[in-house]
Amino acid sequence: MTNPTTRxxxxxxxxxALPVAAGALxxxxxxxxxxxxxxxxxxxQDRPAEAVQLAGPARSADPVQKRLDRLVAEQKFPxxxxxxxxxxxxxxxxxAGMGDxxxxxxxxxxxxxxxxxxxxxxxxxxxxxxxxxxxxxxxxTVETYLPGLVHGNGxxxxxITVRQLLQQTSGLPDYDDVLFxxxxxxxxxxHAYYDPRRLVDAALTKPxxxxxxxxxxxxxxxxxxxGLIAERVTxxxxxxxxxxxxxxxxxxxxxxxxxxxxxxxxGRHPHGYVAAAPNDPWTDITxxxxxxxxxxxxLISTPxxxxxxxxxxxxxxxxxxxxxxxxxxxxxxxxxxxxxxxEYGLGLARHELPCGGYAWGHGGDIQGFETRDLVxxxxxxxxxxxxxxxxxxxxxxxxxxxxxAALCEGR
Numbered sequence: 001m002t003n004p005t006t007r008x009x010x011x012x013x014x015x016x017a018l019p020v021a022a023g024a025l026x027x028x029x030x031x032x033x034x035x036x037x038x039x040x041x042x043x044x045q046d047r048p049a050e051a052v053q054l055a056g057p058a059r060s061a062d063p064v065q066k067r068l069d070r071l072v073a074e075q076k077f078p079x080x081x082x083x084x085x086x087x088x089x090x091x092x093x094x095x096a097g098m099g100d101x102x103x104x105x106x107x108x109x110x111x112x113x114x115x116x117x118x119x120x121x122x123x124x125x126x127x128x129x130x131x132x133x134x135x136x137x138x139x140x141t142v143e144t145y146l147p148g149l150v151h152g153n154g155x156x157x158x159x160i161t162v163r164q165l166l167q168q169t170s171g172l173p174d175y176d177d178v179l180f181x182x183x184x185x186x187x188x189x190x191h192a193y194y195d196p197r198r199l200v201d202a203a204l205t206k207p208x209x210x211x212x213x214x215x216x217x218x219x220x221x222x223x224x225x226x227g228l229i230a231e232r233v234t235x236x237x238x239x240x241x242x243x244x245x246x247x248x249x250x251x252x253x254x255x256x257x258x259x260x261x262x263x264x265x266x267g268r269h270p271h272g273y274v275a276a277a278p279n280d281p282w283t284d285i286t287x288x289x290x291x292x293x294x295x296x297x298x299l300i301s302t303p304x305x306x307x308x309x310x311x312x313x314x315x316x317x318x319x320x321x322x323x324x325x326x327x328x329x330x331x332x333x334x335x336x337x338x339x340x341x342x343e344y345g346l347g348l349a350r351h352e353l354p355c356g357g358y359a360w361g362h363g364g365d366i367q368g369f370e371t372r373d374l375v376x377x378x379x380x381x382x383x384x385x386x387x388x389x390x391x392x393x394x395x396x397x398x399x400x401x402x403x404x405a406a407l408c409e410g411r
Contacts, residue, residue, distance in 0.1 A: 078273050114300055116274065
């Protein structure tokens with residue numbers, strides 16, 4: 001649910017992964033799947049059940065595959081997987097590294113991963129859909145919908161709007177900084193259940209970082225409150241809204257909201273790993289309780305499904321024009337990623353590409369996994385996931401640069 005640049009609970013550059021043995025790396029059987037072209041506007045799964053596998057020279061020459069291989073060989077991630085659509089509509093799914101460091105099994109193609117803070121985009125879509133239905137006013141205050149909840153230590157829900165929550169300009173402190181105070185907490189607290197109100201209460205033990213609307217700063221607390229507002233006005237769970245309004249609508253068979261207490265990942269998936277300190281070995285943390293993310297980071301998906309969602313959203317398939325425009329109205333967000341050129345809208349970030357033009361996405365980190373993703377309005381999209389929580393800004397930057405390169409090379 002968090003990103004390492006500004007929003008990791010235990011600090012930014014706190015760990016370095018255990019290198020993968022060269023002999024084991026050479027034995028990997030990672031592959032690339034090539035599928036037939038399809039229209040950008042098609043929001044359903046477009047890959048055939050039996051995709052063609054590229055091998056030999058075709059695999060080794062593919063620039064996306066080579067970059068993914070380097071994430072494992074040079075950045076020491078246990079594994080990586082990606083889904084990329086080029087301008088002409090051609091889609092390829094990629095894998096590299098190990099899906100299980102104990103057994104040595106390869107990463108499954110288009111396997112399920114925890115997508116962390118990408119969940120925020122889904123939550124924002126639900127809130128904006130409710131706004132389009134006249135059930136939420138983006139410029140009403142948090143106090144309007146959650147009376148008495150946000151108060152204390154200078155925090156005041158009567159001065160914060162729903163728009164500021166989604167835009168990350170509320171000034172509210174991040175509960176991560178309270179609940180996770182040292183790197184080992186990522187492992188020790190992985191099986192703890194967190195009620196959403198407990199997350200908010202933890203955040204409010206600290207004063208605000210600035211007055212509402214004064215500047216931009218990432219805080220997971222904003223999206224816990226957004227989820228609670230959606231639940232308050234509808235009297236239904238946020239996970240149910242995300243499922244019915246987005247996942248089922250787009251036919252995303254491999255995306256789901258884990259139920260209360262569910263610590264597993266269903267279906268084909270790579271294992272996820274963390275390391276508590278630099279040079280520590282990876283600890284398998286595939287099974288963990290994602291409630292610490294809730295509306296800010298609980299979802300499980302695949303690279304292809306996440307790409308499908310972003311294509312539909314940027315293509316105007318999920319929101320009315322007024323809410324679409326509101327989501328894409330951005331403010332500067334220089335600290336969002338270690339790469340340059342970021343602005344933040346209402347749950348959707350805008351990124352200036354190094355090859356020119358811009359793309360939309362978000363990204364997410366949670367124990368075991370990091371995902372980075374971008375979609376352009378001319379039909380290109382790319383999602384890259386790694387199966388270890390990065391131990392340095394260098395590692396995170398490498399993942400983000402892989403997404404940039406996939407879009408730039410796919411023009």
